[in-house]
Amino acid sequence: MPAWVRVRREDFGLLFYDTRSTRLTYVRSGESLTPPPFVGARRTLAVEAGETQLSTALLRLLDDLVAKGLLVASPAE
């Protein structure tokens, strides 16, 4: 996750905040994604354990977040 982005869990999913623009992005992700803490050396958005096979919808959502600059795509480990 980029250093300038904060995200937290809400009932509908995730709420992103871009500190550069103070813009909010509401993401209806349900329980499928777990946000990292605000601060820390390595902040990564985690996919819930049950989501072993990423659904098309979830992949599209992640791509959209990358396109908006709210996530950085990184190679799988």
Add this chain to the structure above:
Amino acid sequence: MPARLSSSALRAPVNLTWEITDACNLSCSHCLSAALREPAAVAAAGRELDFDQCRALLDELGAMQVFQVNFGGGEPFLRDDFLEILRYAHSLGITTCVSTNGTVLDETLVDELLRMWQTAPVYLQVSLDGACAETNDTIRGRGTFARIMDAVELLSRRRYPELSLNMVVTRPNVGEVGDFAALARRFGAKTRLSRFRPSGAGCSSWEDYRLTRGQLLGLSGFLGDHPEILTGDSFFSLTPDTRRTMGLRMCGAAKMTCAVAPNGDVYPCAFLCDPAFLAGNVARERLSDIFRDSPVFCRFREAEVESCRGCDRFSVCHGGCPAVAYFLTRSTGNADPECLRAVDSNPADEAARQQPHKEVD
């Protein structure tokens, strides 16, 4: 932002306004916090939160994952430990914004603020109430325009990353909004226009400073033509449909934001720091409990301005600003008397006859 999502309560505020001190070196005639600085009010409210209490509140804000704290006052930089408070907020990943009158900014202080950007953004809003000394000084005090512009020049010279000049739009300065925006641009700053509300000292100056019907309509048009002008969601009840997708379309008090007074009292919004809306105190209770469970906040979240439901602009403003409605009509359940529809359809300038109520029954 989808209205359905923003109308339901979030788990925590998105941002919080924290009036960190009562102290101020100016006496602006529209100041919403002026009443809090009266000796009787200070004595009744008790002392300001000390540093340990401030740190405890920030710890809780960090745990609640509040994204941004907007510091105001008084003049925040007059508080001795304010930089330490800012640093602590940044260490928790919280973005900060400081509303300052600019008169105490010097090179050392600006350098320190610039250093803080390495950890987290610290937005600066410098208050200026006109595009010329004559207008500004009428409102903020003699000689203040020159002092504020010294600070703006300094910040511009140092290329401060996120700087805005903030003007509370009143009858004396509304004719200068275009010049004001040009002035801000000249110094690389954004323009932020805030709504004048009849709270604090604004109660006394309401008659002299409130905008006329024609001025409200003119301002609405200006904002429509200038989407680059920031409003801090001040004017959602007045702005035209062209700004429909920009920011909130409803009051965010108690839903997305709330306010903390210097002594730790919690209110739905900085413009509703009135005993009728006191929801708790962070020195005695957890903010998360106050935000989620206090009767004041729960009532506020559930309130609907029923009389506006049939209005074609209901989806744009949801009844307007409850603070203005409260201080002019003594009920947050009434429509904002200065909303675009009310102003547009009321040539008699009804708001002119409404006087703010200074005390609660």
